[in-house]
Amino acid sequence: MVFTTLADGISRGVETVSDTLTAPFSDQVIRLGVTGLSRAGKTVFITSFVANLLNRGRMPQFRAAATGAIQTAYLQPQPDDTIPRFNYESHLAALTGQTPHWPEGTRRISELRLSLKVQPTGLLGSFQGPRTVHIDIVDYPGEWLLDLALLDKDYATWSAEGLARMQGKPGAAGFEAALAACDPAQGFEEPQAQALAAAFTAHLNAAREAGFSDCTPGRFLLPGDLEGSPVLTFAPLPLVDRPARKSLWREFERRYDSYKRNIVRPFFKDHFARIDRQIVLVDVLGAIHAGPQAVEDMRHAMADILGAFRPGRNAFLTRLFQGRRIDRILFAATKADHLHHEQHPQLTAITEALLRDAKDRADFSGATTQAMSIASLRTTVEDTMPHEGAELGVVRGRLLDADKQAAFYPGALPVDPSHLLGPARAGAEAWLDADYEVMSFAPAGLTLKPGDGPPHIRLDKAAQFLLGDKL
Ligand SMILES: Nc1nc2c(ncn2[C@@H]2O[C@H](COP(=O)(O)OP(=O)(O)O)[C@@H](O)[C@H]2O)c(=O)[nH]1
Numbered sequence: 001m002v003f004t005t006l007a008d009g010i011s012r013g014v015e016t017v018s019d020t021l022t023a024p025f026s027d028q029v030i031r032l033g034v035t036g037l038s039r040a041g042k043t044v045f046i047t048s049f050v051a052n053l054l055n056r057g058r059m060p061q062f063r064a065a066a067t068g069a070i071q072t073a074y075l076q077p078q079p080d081d082t083i084p085r086f087n088y089e090s091h092l093a094a095l096t097g098q099t100p101h102w103p104e105g106t107r108r109i110s111e112l113r114l115s116l117k118v119q120p121t122g123l124l125g126s127f128q129g130p131r132t133v134h135i136d137i138v139d140y141p142g143e144w145l146l147d148l149a150l151l152d153k154d155y156a157t158w159s160a161e162g163l164a165r166m167q168g169k170p171g172a173a174g175f176e177a178a179l180a181a182c183d184p185a186q187g188f189e190e191p192q193a194q195a196l197a198a199a200f201t202a203h204l205n206a207a208r209e210a211g212f213s214d215c216t217p218g219r220f221l222l223p224g225d226l227e228g229s230p231v232l233t234f235a236p237l238p239l240v241d242r243p244a245r246k247s248l249w250r251e252f253e254r255r256y257d258s259y260k261r262n263i264v265r266p267f268f269k270d271h272f273a274r275i276d277r278q279i280v281l282v283d284v285l286g287a288i289h290a291g292p293q294a295v296e297d298m299r300h301a302m303a304d305i306l307g308a309f310r311p312g313r314n315a316f317l318t319r320l321f322q323g324r325r326i327d328r329i330l331f332a333a334t335k336a337d338h339l340h341h342e343q344h345p346q347l348t349a350i351t352e353a354l355l356r357d358a359k360d361r362a363d364f365s366g367a368t369t370q371a372m373s374i375a376s377l378r379t380t381v382e383d384t385m386p387h388e389g390a391e392l393g394v395v396r397g398r399l400l401d402a403d404k405q406a407a408f409y410p411g412a413l414p415v416d417p418s419h420l421l422g423p424a425r426a427g428a429e430a431w432l433d434a435d436y437e438v439m440s441f442a443p444a445g446l447t448l449k450p451g452d453g454p455p456h457i458r459l460d461k462a463a464q465f466l467l468g469d470k471l
């Protein structure tokens, strides 16, 4: 009974398919980019965001929904035929089905068009009929944004930085062993190149797994169809003095340049430069759990990601954007349902502080940015428990591994973000006076009222920031 409304939203979308084909060109289109590093929560976000725009009962802070200005919402065929469609229906079925589970990870770009019929409000509004606003949601890996930094770097510089950054991280020893087995100044041989690239990729994956953010080149982690191709078969090498033409070093330099030309540039040109509004999802709690080094690494990654939103800084991007820009960027700390709401302000403050550095240096030429703590799908309920003579705010949910309910307190986040970011910046190995935990909750079984989308935290505020002024 619950799901009838959601199913309704889907079938309604199918009925109106013919609309696109006849839709006038004057319809407003907003391209909304959704990005974040792998596992940040993009798939869950888009699924729940769309479900909550189709069924707007839980969107009180999204004004156009609350006032009834949005009359209907429906899915339509997307405008780009060559980008995979975001698999909304199966992701929603995973999250809200009989045995709810998290959707499969996706590792590529995808797109979904959601169209809204909006009745204009205000003085003139009542004289006009409703207008149609298309929201084209584009899901792409945040790792691809990090690659922007490569465009300004030649192979020697990238190698030197990469080798330095690798020190002490997971998988570094394996790569160093592979490196010791070859001489970059000597003649190039494909098996050697493959062994180096494999060890390098293993390191990137292990580092990512351990909570590190800055794991470029991004396509090494998400190779898709390019797996095994020469453009992904290179690695950083120590500098060689005047390398010979057929050396390993020269060939890797060539492949690195090819990666920039054939992978990085086309992504920015074909996808990124067309985005109007952007949400960047960040698993801040996950990084805090992984430790100070992961937090510091995330701070660097955020700075690089922010760099992509500053076209003025980069000649290539300036040319692509030709004066237009992404004018609103939301940085959302995801999975906030792991925390009792009394700790949400702390999480938001930490997210803001992670960005501040980059923001202070940045010239956003007027782009509005905001930080927020959200949960795309709320898996927990709040509770309090007595603890050492006080009441502790906890959350309760169904554990992912053991199929049972548990109460969870992840640790006290400091009110002053510098208590976390300071030690992280100073290179601390572990948090001094606190331990932060993350618990994996499974999506809860849902009984939704008609007209309600799945439960969430602040998706309505996110929608208001990202779309509100355009509706
Ligand atoms: N508790 C909770 N977990 C979430 C939420 N969003 C994502 N997750 C978890 O994070 C994982 C990765 O999310 P996903 O959307 O697949 O990440 P993506 O790689 O960025 O697309 C999921 O499998 C969930 O375990 C949320 O709102 N609440």
Ligand SMILES: [Mg+2]
Pocket (backbone or CB within 6 Å): 042, 043, 044, 105, 106, 107
């Ligand atoms: Mg995904």
